[in-house]
Amino acid sequence: MLHYALVFLVIAVIAALFGFTGIAGAAAGMAKILFVIFLILAIIAFFRRAS
Template sequence: MLGWALTFLAIALIAALFGFGGIAGASAGIAQILFFVFLVLFAIALISRAVRGKPPV
């Protein structure tokens, strides 16, 4: 998921460089949503692992 967020961020930066504002804005929005979903899932995974008693690696 983090890889997809970085991919959309790169698309947004390239589109902004060439002046495609609509595509850049949409790609940046998608990248932001994917990044926050990644953070939430990562936090849930850490909490569930801690509750089960396994220390983080």
């Protein structure tokens, strides 16, 4: 999941450099969503493992 977030982040940066603001915004939004999902799953896994 974190891998896909980083891939979308790279796509957003490259698209922004070439001036594709719509694609860059969409890719950055997807990167944010995937990163938040990764954090939630990581926290759940940590607490399941700790108990």
